Amino acid sequence: MNVLLLVDKKDRAHAVATLDQMGLNQIADWIKALPEHKWEQMFHSRWPTLAKKCGIIEDEQV
Numbered sequence: 001m002n003v004l005l006l007v008d009k010k011d012r013a014h015a016v017a018t019l020d021q022m023g024l025n026q027i028a029d030w031i032k033a034l035p036e037h038k039w040e041q042m043f044h045s046r047w048p049t050l051a052k053k054c055g056i057i058e059d060e061q062v
Helices: 012-021 025-033 039-046 048-053
Strands: none
Touching (some): 012 025, 012 048
């Protein structure tokens, strides 16, 4: 039996896990410390390329 798991790539936990896998633990810790309502915007404004790699923003937004 095959199980398909759908992951919301705009999820904070997904972004943190991706950053941890890339060895960017300090940025992952920073993301975890940000307020829930601001983390996406702050991540995108500070590191747009990383936000793209984590699936937070689309190609046309970079």
